[in-house]
Amino acid sequence: MLRGAFRIVRRFGTWPISAYLLILALATSIPITACAAFLAYHFVAESSQYRKVEYEDRLRLMRNATELRVANIIEDLQVLAxxxxxxxxxxxxxxxxxxxxxxxxxxxxxxxxxxxxxxxxxxxxxxxxxxxxxxxxxxxxxxxxxxxxxxxxxxxxxxxxxxxxxxxxxxxxxxxxxxxxxxxxSPRYLSTLLDDYVTAGLVGSIIDQQGLLLARRPLLDGDELIGQPTIPAVRSHLGAASAWWIKAVSRSGIATYTSLLRSDQSGWTVNLAVPRDAIDGPLHRTVEWIVALTLFTFALGMALARLLAHRFLAEFSDLERYVSGLQAGVAPPRVGRISEVNRMKKVLYRVGGELASALRQQRDLLDEINHRVKNTLGTVQSIARLSRASAGDIDQYVVAFEGRILALSEAYNLLTENNWVGADVRAIVDRTLAPYAGPDRLTVSGPGLLLPPKLTLALSAAIQELSTNAAKYGAFSTPSGKLDIAWTGDESDVVRLVWIETEGPLVRKPTRRGFGTKMIMAMFGSEAGWSVDLDFDPRGLRCTMQFRVGDEERNEVRLTG
Missing domain, CATH: 3.30.450.20 (PAS domain)
Known part of the structure; x- marks a missing residue:
């Protein structure tokens, strides 16, 4: 099939990428569809038929058990007579x-x-x-x-x-x-005849010649249904010797298939209702097979795609060589067999003269990257120095340093997702606390506030340290502990964020300041108008941070100590 497709391509010239992808889609979707349809039909039909036979046999056993009990009673009465x-x-x-x-x-x-x-x-x-x-x-x-x-x-x-x-x-x-x-x-006596056959999820009943309920399992509201007319879907078939797989709705509102058999001995009708989902449910079990089949066909499609990729590889390799030589100047591009690639070559040829300007933009971008890398390295250096000062041994130092570097990386991810414009306070809080607590232990409230990049990094680092402390000694160290974080902002760009832990272990004021305390104090106590207050309340740690969201240069935060 693939060789035939390539011969068509060679005969009729270049084709767009969409044509190649169409060939790939046809090559993969046709076997997937055919196999999935066959398996779905096979398993659904087989499972549904098996369940129908099972419930039909159960109904016959119910009818036979009822007739046998009546026959035994008649024999007892005849002996007594x-x-x-x-x-x-x-x-x-x-x-x-x-x-x-x-x-x-x-x-x-x-x-x-x-x-x-x-x-x-x-x-x-x-x-x-x-x-x-x-x-x-x-x-x-x-x-x-x-x-x-x-x-x-x-x-x-x-x-x-x-x-x-x-x-x-x-x-x-x-x-x-x-x-x-x-x-x-009594009706209760008759109801006991159904106990061995009406299992959970099923509805069974015995109905007299007038369509009145003599017995039912399960009972609804005690015996109040006894003597009531049976549901219309069943009543319409009374008098018939049998009726199978009638669509009905039970008194509790469940869609069912109901079947009934009439007893010639007593004139009663025995009824058994099965949830439709129990019969139609086998379709769900075929999903696993379809998923497995899909994975198999996906692998098959990948193999076919690899064969087709050789055609693309040759064209794009030629495009790569052409682009690499643009700066030195090359001859007009050679026309290949993929029309989109040919158009890209022509466009690149026309804009080749503009590459010099684009190289200057790259230098500016590199300068910006170098600046941010230097700042990041400075932050990492400060973290390493402060972590060393607060660590008791090398293992504690490695764990603390690794955790803080990961927190810094998460803050950078948050900024990258927002193109380094900044990040919202809620996003910072949610992203940082995600590993520590779920919504059942965490209450977060505050307006939407966009923080600049450097302040985003600072707040992320502070919340990470508070979270680590809470996991070791505070609210997150016990299953019952809870945390409430709330912030406010005013027209003067002053933000006030409050961290309150409750229902955790008893809090004692530390005898020395660790890394977290030093870092938070250093970041939020070094700028005019900024402040931080750590209250070691025995009921739970309270931390209040206040800072100003203003000019980016004013908000440059450094770790010291």
Missing amino acids: LSPSLADGRFTEFRDHAIDAVKLIGGVAIALYEPNGQQLVNTRLDLGTPLPKRVAFDAERRAIETGRPQVSGLQKAVVDGQPIVTIAVPVRIAGQIRYALNVGL
Whole structure:
């Protein structure tokens, strides 16, 4: 491909740099796009399908567990219906058997009904208590009429009106259906059926034939949702044998995919809702693969770019030789194969006569650089001398000297970023304190003030020394310590900066002045109208510096001592 591109270039003459870059972009972006698209599709499709199958199986297990529990209860009731005491009309004795059975099942109560709805036995009522006649007992009536077990929807208990569902079986005596025997189950009982299948992040529910919630996990506001209609997205599919991956929004506002299965045994619908992010989330996992692929293709692109770079190298090497010979005077430039390079050669040829003036500007620039280098070397010399005087041994001296040189370098970086016009007080404070404290321990306030270069260096050095002292002995030496820095400025260009440390260790006034104290006193106590006050308050060091922002020459600060 590359050789073909070069043959096209040789055939049609010079091309712009953009044409070469386009070839490089095509050579790298096409494989990146193709590979990324393939991997994204593959991993998303595979992961999403796996999760869907997993949740579908979970829903089936929920439905099967519900049906198995109902089947077990029906068997228990059918065994109880065969009790001899019931056939002989010994209802008091039968009541004792029913009490044991309801405890075994875990239901609310077991009741025995005549076909007209009159209760003959109710395990929740004491012996001798008049038993009520029930008007609404559809499940029990159907059990008597059909001779088959029946499961009700949500209804209210006759005794206390609490929400329950009932499971009823017919009672045959001498081959004839005489009664209906039922057990009442509370919604909380049904909710326990969901505990093993509805894990964190999922929503599971059991819904009766009328679309009312019988059980839900997790519960919201206790049991208040029991008896409430299910959400519209689910209600619209009630009666269907199954419905899969319906887009819905849960009661807590989470976008979900919800699926449901209907139980032919009970008529109930079992529902399981999964956050859409759990299904669509596999896309996120492909990001790592795409990043790795991007890195690989980037390396491939670099290799291809190197091949193309040989063409650029030849042209720019020729340009370099031409520029190097301009001062001595050269012949008109030779035309190459890159049009932009050819234009640069022509421009340089025309302006060759102006190089002499440009060399004078370079001399002026070198003079300015020499001046700043001398000042910097003088500052470094003073730092070295003062650090030696305050250091206890050579290791302490090296650490202190290195830290101060790095602080001076950071101040120079700040000035360089601002083209040596100066630096704002906040930028100086933020840049210097960044290694020592975050916003949770540091309070900075003050107006925007631009300091000239020399004053920038001085303030940076002072704050660096105060920060180092705070890290060793002051507020930054403990996790609870805090620092407040504030400054003000007035119309007379006087700046007042206050450094206050709090919640640190107990402060004691030093017995001798170290490097930091000497340096700060030397810088801010040597000019008229400038002052510095160090208050070794036991609650925390307080330092107040006052200086004037005026003429650059007046603000030249030197380290002495």
